[in-house]
Amino acid sequence: MYKEMFQMVLQKGEEIKWCNRANAKASMLKGLVPAIALGAFFSIWICGFLTPIINFGNRNFTPTNMFAPALFIFPIIIACYIIYAILNAKNTYFCITNKRIIKRSGAFNNNFIHYTLKNVGTIQVVGGIVDSNGSATLLITTKDFHTDNKGNANANRLRINSLYDAYEAYNILSELVDGNNETLRVKLEK
Secondary structure (H helix, E strand, C coil): CCHHHHHHHCCCCCCEEEEEEECHHHHHHHCHHHHHHHHHHHHHHHHHHHHHHHCCCCCCCCHHHHHHHHHHHHHHHHHHHHHHHHHHHHCCEEEEECCEEEEEECCCCCEEEEEEHHHEEEEEEECCCCCCCCCEEEEEEEEEEEECCCCCEEEEEEEEEEECCHHHHHHHHHHHCCCCCCCCCCCCCC
């Protein structure tokens, strides 16, 4: 159904095994609480810091003047987040081929990221309270490690929030990468 969106990035001999998109409603609901917290923070910051500075020395300054900008800014921040989250989720797709996994996402542009199946380490599905219609968050940890500026090494993680049929994707990926996670044992000679 969504396979045509990945035709431009497929390599020769690569075959799509599974493809689906993110649940826009569930993805938006997952981020609504942080958006409300961010909107409340900026509203309080505007009320408590900016508005008194701007109106310093104004004799007609009342508490209503102080809270009016916050009541205006708070819904704008929430609305902007909801629009961004819905656009991002509607443009988030996940594809499994016979050679690699590909994620396409972005609210205003297309970002593609892919990992070979040989590089897939662990696969995890997390179903939340707001996930519906069989959607869940798919977490894939790769065998690549990224070192931050402090020297700490962390595995790369691919996260797809509220993916439709995430359990089906989990089963297909588990079959394709079976045997990738075997531990190498090194024998030390004395």
